Amino acid sequence: MKAVCFSGLRDISVETVPDPEIILPTDALVRVSSTAICGSDLHLYNGYNPAMKKGDILGHEFMGEVVDVGSEVKTLKVGDRVVVPFNIACGACYFCKRLEFSACELSNPNAIEAAMLLGYPAAALFGYSHMYGGYAGGQAEYVRVPYADVGPLVVPRDVPDEQLLFLSDILPTGYMAAENCNMRPGSTVAVWGAGPVGLMAALSAQLMGAEQVICIDEVPERLELAATRCGAQTINFQDCDDVVEEIKALTGGRGPDAVIDAVGLEAHGTGIMELYDRTKQALRLQTDRPNALREAIQACRPGGTVSVPGVYAGIIDKMPFGVAFGKGLTFKMGQTHTHKYMRTLLDHVLNGDIDPSFIISHRIGLDGAPDAYKAFNDKHDNCTKVVMSPFAA
Amino acid sequence: MAHDVQDSGGVRVVSTAITIHRPQREVYAQWRNFPGLPRFLQYVESITEEGECSHWIVDAPGGTVEWDAEITADVPGQVIRWKSVGDADVVQRGEIRFEKARQGSGTEVYVTIGYRPPAGLLGVGVAKMMGKGPGKQIDTDLHRFKQFMEYGGIATIHGQPRGAAQHDEWQEEQEEDKEQKAREAQKEGVPA
Ligand SMILES: NC(=O)c1ccc[n+]([C@@H]2O[C@H](COP(=O)([O-])OP(=O)(O)OC[C@H]3O[C@@H](n4cnc5c(N)ncnc54)[C@H](O)[C@@H]3O)[C@@H](O)[C@H]2O)c1
Ligand SMILES: [Zn+2]
Ligand SMILES: [Zn+2]
Numbered sequence: 160m161k162a163v164c165f166s167g168l169r170d171i172s173v174e175t176v177p178d179p180e181i182i183l184p185t186d187a188l189v190r191v192s193s194t195a196i197c198g199s200d201l202h203l204y205n206g207y208n209p210a211m212k213k214g215d216i217l218g219h220e221f222m223g224e225v226v227d228v229g230s231e232v233k234t235l236k237v238g239d240r241v242v243v244p245f246n247i248a249c250g251a252c253y254f255c256k257r258l259e260f261s262a263c264e265l266s267n268p269n270a271i272e273a274a275m276l277l278g279y280p281a282a283a284l285f286g287y288s289h290m291y292g293g294y295a296g297g298q299a300e301y302v303r304v305p306y307a308d309v310g311p312l313v314v315p316r317d318v319p320d321e322q323l324l325f326l327s328d329i330l331p332t333g334y335m336a337a338e339n340c341n342m343r344p345g346s347t348v349a350v351w352g353a354g355p356v357g358l359m360a361a362l363s364a365q366l367m368g369a370e371q372v373i374c375i376d377e378v379p380e381r382l383e384l385a386a387t388r389c390g391a392q393t394i395n396f397q398d399c400d401d402v403v404e405e406i407k408a409l410t411g412g413r414g415p416d417a418v419i420d421a422v423g424l425e426a427h428g429t430g431i432m433e434l435y436d437r438t439k440q441a442l443r444l445q446t447d448r449p450n451a452l453r454e455a456i457q458a459c460r461p462g463g464t465v466s467v468p469g470v471y472a473g474i475i476d477k478m479p480f481g482v483a484f485g486k487g488l489t490f491k492m493g494q495t496h497t498h499k500y501m502r503t504l505l506d507h508v509l510n511g512d513i514d515p516s517f518i519i520s521h522r523i524g525l526d527g528a529p530d531a532y533k534a535f536n537d538k539h540d541n542c543t544k545v546v547m548s549p550f551a552a
Numbered sequence: 553m554a555h556d557v558q559d560s561g562g563v564r565v566v567s568t569a570i571t572i573h574r575p576q577r578e579v580y581a582q583w584r585n586f587p588g589l590p591r592f593l594q595y596v597e598s599i600t601e602e603g604e605c606s607h608w609i610v611d612a613p614g615g616t617v618e619w620d621a622e623i624t625a626d627v628p629g630q631v632i633r634w635k636s637v638g639d640a641d642v643v644q645r646g647e648i649r650f651e652k653a654r655q656g657s658g659t660e661v662y663v664t665i666g667y668r669p670p671a672g673l674l675g676v677g678v679a680k681m682m683g684k685g686p687g688k689q690i691d692t693d694l695h696r697f698k699q700f701m702e703y704g705g706i707a708t709i710h711g712q713p714r715g716a717a718q719h720d721e722w723q724e725e726q727e728e729d730k731e732q733k734a735r736e737a738q739k740e741g742v743p744a
Contacts, residue, residue, distance in 0.1 A: 160713075162713070162715065164714070164715030164717070165715075166715070166717055167717075172717075174715040174716060176713040176714060176715055176716075177713040178713065179712055179713050180711065182708060182709075182710065182711045182712065183705055183707075183708065184705070185705060212714075212717075213715070213717035214714045214716060214717040215714060216713065216715065249699075249702070249703050249707075251573075251702050251703045251704075252573055252702050252703070253571070253573045253655075253656055253658065264698070264702075265698070265699045265702060265703050265707060266707055267707065268706075268707045268708050268709055271688060271691045271695055274691070275688065283707070292707070293709045294709055294712070295709070295712045295713060295714065303712055305707065
């Protein structure tokens, strides 16, 4: 089959590899109808994950049709149309039982290696390095899905892929980011990053009754989507001297009730702090660039909540922790418990409350992956979200 | 999965702990069924039981090692202790304790193993088997045991497809990078 493979730093190849097979009796095989590139894939692309091996099949946002099931699969059937969550969870362990699926203790065959490096046995993810289990990803024609009765959500046939695909990751991620803000009707929230995750967070905040949503980014077409599709006020941080002051000016001088960092470890910045972070990161004195997070902490009102769906991987520097302490902020963060939110969000999609397909800018086949990774990474060509259809004519 | 390694008089003592989300008696019973253990213990080829004695055959890199072990304590649901007897390739003693978990309804499993690796090539093999970081193999085996107890199977990616590219400079660069990062993290007093 055809698959999108990691071939080194900013090097993506489309290769012909053997078809996947059922390995364990609780596996299913899915024929992929649509698969997307995620902002998280860009962290791999840019070399932030040392546990990637050349030849690893990428991709963790995908959906398709079940074409085979192992002998112990009970509920999933051949022919089912499914969306598959990006985290791999067993459904049986202590954390899965608590619906904290992204902390699954069993799914990672390399759990001990991960624990030795990170201090905890990270749950497995599709297509996201050997630290997270080394499972082949879904940017391919076919994919093996372990724990088949736990992850895949069966979806109706009469709704297009584009409305359903993002149940696999960014829609639940934006939704959990908003939920983590303790959003109430009338709440105010500022969102750093108007990428797919930030836009889904803004949309979810609206759905939860937020009165004011402010989106911060530097990419005009993304801010445009925030304004027109998510009812947000927007700030282009390249056009203003001080993002924090600008936000305070929009929120009665006090700051929003909640702030969301939907940027993560590759944040861009301006001025001296940008130089500081880039230099330190280049010298490996800090692993992540926490620009957006710093601003978010500074902007949040006293007693407010800082929600962090953006991925961080290691050490950050110059955190205004005294400010966070002084204001008594609450921090919520982490990998999304995708399984927990999929059904609720499917209902929202079917009811017509949410149609996330507006973020898609590029529709291609797998062969276009190398160019699409580049465009999405560079924010060129108005690229906001890439969807690949492996079998489209 | 927190292990502690000490050396005393040529004997290496490794202790570790893991929580298993199943009742104490069940976890004990599964472990006490020695002939079934090779399912979880990656390098153990077979264990046969004759009365109070069991015979272990372990496939270490560099050769097979064997020993007879005798149970020195066996309290159902709580603890099993054993020690090697006679002319063992790897002289060892061990203890596995089962306690009711403080979090949830599971079992806290505490393992302590003391062993004296054989000399020569076989010793190198045994050391390798025990993992780069001491105790890694024990943690790996316990994690496999946990998977079996909680889920009924052991996760694997063995046999899945991948692209053609093999181990290369990229890998080596990354390895160096990792070591460098680990050193720096240590310097700053932060876990890598
Ligand atoms: N928590 C989870 O489970 C989860 C799931 C999916 C994605 N993520 C993470 O969410 C983050 C965003 O993902 P995405 O797909 O939207 O990626 P993306 O790269 O498309 O979007 C990031 C956006 O942030 C903007 N940005 C950069 N620096 C900024 C700054 N200083 N202030 C404001 N905006 C800034 C960029 O211009 C870009 O539009 C990534 O870190 C990704 O790994 C997390
Ligand atoms: Zn993702
Ligand atoms: Zn689990």
